Amino acid sequence: VISCTSRDGNIVKTVSVTATKIRLVSASLDTDALEIVHYDQDEIAYTLVPQDAQLTGAVWSSGNDSVLSVDQSGHITALGVGQTNVTLTLTDSFGKQIVLSAGVTVTPVRVTDVTVSAEEVNMRIGTSRDVTAAVVPTNADNQNISWSVSAPSVVQMTETAPGKVHLTGLQAGSAVLSATSQDGGITREIGVNVFGSLAVSAEPRFTVNTAGHD
Numbered sequence: 562v563i564s565c566t567s568r569d570g571n572i573v574k575t576v577s578v579t580a581t582k583i584r585l586v587s588a589s590l591d592t593d594a595l596e597i598v599h600y601d602q603d604e605i606a607y608t609l610v611p612q613d614a615q616l617t618g619a620v621w622s623s624g625n626d627s628v629l630s631v632d633q634s635g636h637i638t639a640l641g642v643g644q645t646n647v648t649l650t651l652t653d654s655f656g657k658q659i660v661l662s663a664g665v666t667v668t669p670v671r672v673t674d675v676t677v678s679a680e681e682v683n684m685r686i687g688t689s690r691d692v693t694a695a696v697v698p699t700n701a702d703n704q705n706i707s708w709s710v711s712a713p714s715v716v717q718m719t720e721t722a723p724g725k726v727h728l729t730g731l732q733a734g735s736a737v738l739s740a741t742s743q744d745g746g747i748t749r750e751i752g753v754n755v756f757g758s759l760a761v762s763a764e765p766r767f768t769v770n771t772a773g774h775d
Contacts, residue, residue, distance in 0.1 A: 585614040585653035594664045595647075597639045599702055605635045605663060607649055618652035628667055639667040642702060669702035672744040681752040682738070684716075684730045685759065692751060693725045694740035703744035712736035716753050730755035 587610045597603050609616075621631045625645035631637045637647060649661045674697035682690050694706050708726050710718045715734035719727045728738070738751040 582654045583611060583614050584655055585616065585651065585657055585659065586610045588651055588659050588661060590649065590661050590663050592663055594666075595637075596666045596668060597637070598668055599639050599642055599670050600700060602636065602638050605631075605637065605647060605649075607635070607651075607661065609651075615654040616651060617654055618650070620650045622648050622650075624648065629665055637665065642667050642669045669744075670698060670700055672696045672701045672703065672742045672747060673698065675706065675740055675742050675747045675749045677740055677749045677751055679751060681754070682728065683754045683756070684728065685756050686730045686732060687758060689727060689729045691721070691725060691727055692738065692740075694749065695724055696742050696744070696747075701744065703742070705743035707741050707743060709739045709741075710736050710753070711739075715755050728753065733757045 589608050589610075591606045591608070595603065595605065607619075619633070621633055621635055623629045623631045623637075623645060624647070625643065626640070628639070628641045628643040628645045629637055629647065630640055631647050635649070644664065644666050646662050647665055651659045651661070676695050676697060678691075678693040682692060684690050694708075696704055696706065704723065706724050708718060708720060710716055712734060713736075715730070715732055715736045716738075717729040717731055718738065719729075721727045724740075726738070733755055735755070736753045738753050739748050740751070741748040
């Protein structure tokens with residue numbers, strides 16, 4: 562109630578004012594489908610019609626918490642590779658509900674390069690060396706690397722751990738060791754040279770005089 566009074570204190574006019582709640586007619590998300598890279602973050606916004614509709618609730622949820630998390634501001638974080646939905650449930654002051662949903666695809670972090678611990682390995686017959694390789698970036702979802710050697714008669718290759726091989730020189734010659742990422746097929750080559758064994762002299766380093774003395 563609003564009352565207007567004169568300067569002498571007499572009430573001139575009284576007006577009753579009733580606040581009116583504004584109903585929610587419709588709503589929409591700013592996207593129906595979203596693609597995001599694993600570990601990245603993004604945000605989904607919504608629009609109300611009318612814009613000043615009064616809400617009593619706006620609840621966000623993820624269809625798969627292992628793939629995607631969402632907070633109550635619509636901020637999403639990609640937790641795992643896969644597909645899911647993000648749902649927003651709006652409730653206005655009259656109890657009307659509108660449910661909105663967007664599909665989200667989380668894609669893997671792709672391999673962009675492969676690094677190796679050496680570009681060339683020199684060794685002799687019967688000796689061994691270890692060589693390692695790793696994908697770039699370090700948080701790529703597929704870390705797998707396959708190995709091959711062009712001349713297995715020259716150098717023996719044994720995988721001892723993910724991204725690691727043990728080389729043994731078998732005979733003099735040259736070979737190419739290749740490390741290839743499973744994701745993207747990126748290959749790095751390492752030259753391997755095997756040399757002959759060091760010659761060991763059989764000659765004695767000193768002599769013993771066994772002749773008698775006068």
